[in-house]
Amino acid sequence: MSTVEDPTQVVMSRLREVPDAYRRFAAGAPEARRVFGIGADLLAQLIDLGLPHQRRGGELRLDAFDLENISTGLRLRSPQAMTMRQWKHALASRRRPGGADCLVTVEWRCPAPGHRDGCDFALSDLFTPVSRIDEKHEPARGSVVLQAEPSDHAIRFGAEFHPVLAAAARLTFYKLPPQLSNDLSFVRRTGLANCRLACQHLLDTAAAAGVNARPAAGLFLGALFPFRHIWIEVEVGGRWVAADPFFLETLRRWGVVDRPDWPADQSPRGILWRLLNASSIDEPFVTHRGCEASVSVSARWVPQAG
Ligand SMILES: [Zn+2]
Structure with missing residues (x-):
């Protein structure tokens, strides 16, 4: 018993x-x-x-x-639990096949309206290589609409990936202070990890299993308001494809997704947009005279042009 x-x-x-x-x-x-x-x-x-x-x-x-x-x-x-229920709808709509483009809007505002000199905004270099659909620049605010390019591969990982899946399933998602977010001994001892720590732990596991993997950082697009996220990518047939068994398993435990719709042993399609070749995504998306500006990020899906 x-x-x-x-x-x-x-x-x-x-x-x-x-x-x-x-x-x-x-x-x-x-x-x-x-x-x-x-x-x-x-x-x-x-x-x-x-x-x-x-x-x-x-x-x-x-x-x-x-x-x-x-x-x-x-x-x-809580408000957060309500937000997660919204993810459920967003993810259910992502699952449907069909050509759709994801447009991500980044909007910014002056963090100290009314100051004497003019505003001076700078968009992060993270977005430099991304196609811009539209841009608006006003004195104390602005926005840019970006063409997101989420990972989209119909790939089921092979048996060599199973140790990574097993390691991910043993973890529990946990909000951690920055001091613990790179502490591999902490995750090994407690099984608690945020996405950054889980990424490092799973890269270790992949290396030990002979799987060629690397960190990926960018935006999670399976929500109305995309958020910063870290996952891993696995080399399959010479291509790097997204793998996120930790977060998919977490979403399943939270009742946000069903396993048949978002299996952890498949590359998630259309929800992970890699923005840079690093394991971190902490830098401000927009700065205002060197300080972080007030920013909001939203996503919408539109039928593919042509
Ligand atoms: Zn300003």
Whole structure:
């Protein structure tokens, strides 16, 4: 007979793997409730169980990564959970075959409106090689519409890839502070990883299995609002194709995708857009006089021209 673990205990035991020194106690109880769906009763229970916190001037201060990991781990109703339900629809529509182009719009605004000198925006070099469909430049804002080129290969990986699949299935997606995002000993010990750490771990696994793989960084397009993501690419027949068993498995556990629609042993089609030859995608998409500008990114699919 197997024992069913209490989800709250599971969440708390994961949380204890992160050293306190890496926490930023910047979130309050109102944010815990509004953003992460953690109400006052649950919060009190978690604090009793040892949720790391500080009190400043009588106010409770909490770490936002802790709150997000709790919210995800307990499947709480939150704005983020609603966003994931939207991914479900976006991914379901991506699965349908048929020629469609993905257009990604990057919009930016002045981060300090009303300053004396004129605005001066610069779009990241990441987008330099990308075809631009449209551009708008106004005094304090602007936008560019880009022709995305997501990985799109009908490829099922062979038996040599199975150790990578098995390693990915043993991992649990976890929001990690930057200090742990490159810590391979942490993922080996705990099985917890964000996409950056999972990428490095799976590259190690691939190398040990004799699979030629490399990191890929860019945008995840399977959502209305694409987000920065890191995955691996595998060489198949002289071509580099996307592989993302870790995130696909994670989306399956979250109930966002079904395995038959998005099998982890196949190259995901139309959702991963590689932007550079590096394992990182931290740099600002748009800067304003050297500082990060306020940016929003959106995607839409249009019938292919011609
Ligand atoms: Zn400005």
